[in-house]
Amino acid sequence: MPLPHYRVSSRIGSIAESATMKVDAKAKALKAAGEDVIGFGAGEPDFPTPEHIVEAAVVAAKDPKNHKYTPAAGLPELREAIAEKTTRDSGYAAEASQVLVTNGGKHAVYASLAALVDPGDQVIVPSPYWTTYPEAIKLAGGSTVEVFAGPEQGYKVTVEQLQEAVTERTKALMFVSPSNPTGAVYSPEETQAIGRWAAEQGIWVITDEIYEKLTYDDVPFTSIASVPELADQVVILSGVAKTYAMTGWRVGWMVGPTDVIKAATTLQTHLTSNVANVCQRAALAAITGPEEPVQQMREAFDRRRSMIVEKLNRIAGFETPVPQGAFYAYVDARGALNREIDGSTPTSTAELAELILEKAKVAVVPGEAFGPSGYLRLSYALGDEDLAEGIGRIERLLGSK
Incomplete structure (x- = not known):
């Protein structure tokens, strides 16, 4: 039969x-x-998309060197620029070898979880959360532990809530500030407290910083990766989509410890190879160009x-x-x-x-x-x-x- x-x-x-x-x-x-x-x-x-970025793509499309494969981890000059940007904006000292260029920020989410999460692992996800996180965790074989913070808390979880959610199976915390879907921004003090707590717990932090340039009322962006104790257990996710109106260009990245980036890069060699070269050239123009x-x-x-x-x-x-x-x-x-x-x-x-x-x-x-x-x-x-x-x-x- x-x-x-x-x-x-x-x-x-x-x-x-x-x-x-x-x-x-x-x-x-x-x-x-x-x-x-x-x-x-x-x-x-x-x-x-700003004109200088589009023009960089037009020039790149005419250059035969962009018609070929490049390293799976990304164009060397783009990885270097992302490392410099991360060091400057996130307070996390990064080198080009710690950068993987991905097909959009969503791909970076999947790659980071695939690299870190084993079947049976738990990932703490503050709620409300971006709709993709639980599905990506599930695909990696993990399970989502939701921690809800309502409007009375400004949609921001506390260390005490996170502590209640920890188990011996907890592998990572998803941290997002500024937040999709709520627009909440954790203060420097709140961010640092959560970062120190995660370091003490010995769990990974995956921090999604795709909206880092979009804060208002003089509210500062603070990267949880700037907490020194987290240096070897944090992965930063970002990209050009939201800041530069480049959602359709599909360029994101992940930055973190070399062994994790190497593992995610190996996955990418089988999954997508490199991100489209013309789009990478456009992303390079975006993050190194004028901010007006x-x-x-x-x-x-x-x-x-x-x-x-x-x-x-x-x-x-x-x-x-x-x-x-x-x-x-x-x-x-x-x-x-x-x-x-x-x-x-x-x-x-x-x-x-x-x-x-x-x-x-x-x-x-x-x-x-x-x-x-x-x-x-x-x-x-x-x-x-x-x-x-x-x-x-x-x-x-x-x-x-």
Whole structure:
């Protein structure tokens, strides 16, 4: 009798589709079908990539040396530039040999977890979390231990909460500041306390710093990798996508101890080889070039941040803390649940998000994608007019305070 065969492996069949990508795809499909949909789902700047970066890519595309394979870990000059940037901005003394260039920041997440996590290991993930973390942990054979911090804590976990989550199987902590999805930014004191705690516990810290350049109100970015005791047990993840409006270019990186980077590079030799050379040349131009375009985009995000929080807090049942970083507003929408809205009574934010899309033609991401129900994430990385119109539609549907 032949052995049973399944068309899709249980490993891949067990993971969930990216909720943010799913919402964005649905909004774009509705737009393509002629619906007037406004999407707050994708974490994608609405600005074009700065011209000097595009020009560097054009020049690179014409150079035959970029038509060939390069080292799997990345172009030597890009790795050197990333090491210099990491030393300067994260306070972590890095050399080029400690850098792996990846196909976007998401690839860096997978590579770091694949390099560190064994089956049965536990990874502590503060919640609300980016939707990809638990799925990447699962693929590595590990399990996620969620530690939730609500709006009353500014969406930031404490050392005491983390301590309660530790077991003998704890391998790593995911640390994200500024945060996707909440926009929370840990203070220097909070960051250092968590870093020292992780060092004392002997666990790895994987710190996602993709939004490091996007903080507001003079709030500083502090890298947990700057804690000296963590030097040999921290991996830094970042990339050019958010800061330089380069989501489609797919260039990220991981920085950390040489043995971990070497292991992740070996994986990459089989998985993707090198990142596209033209994109690497563009990334080099981004991180070594002028910062004025970054500042201009940050100022636009700051203006939209004020606008979206003010407008969201007019809506019945919504309470929205002021985010200090990234470009997301994380709405406490529990007050909008379990009441009649245009003939429906949503009992979860998944149902509320569906109702908002159906009735108001506005796409938002429900809190279930990032942890507990009761919350909504709205990206304000879209045009001012769409932002105002979209929030206005939600207010007309849900009512005003």
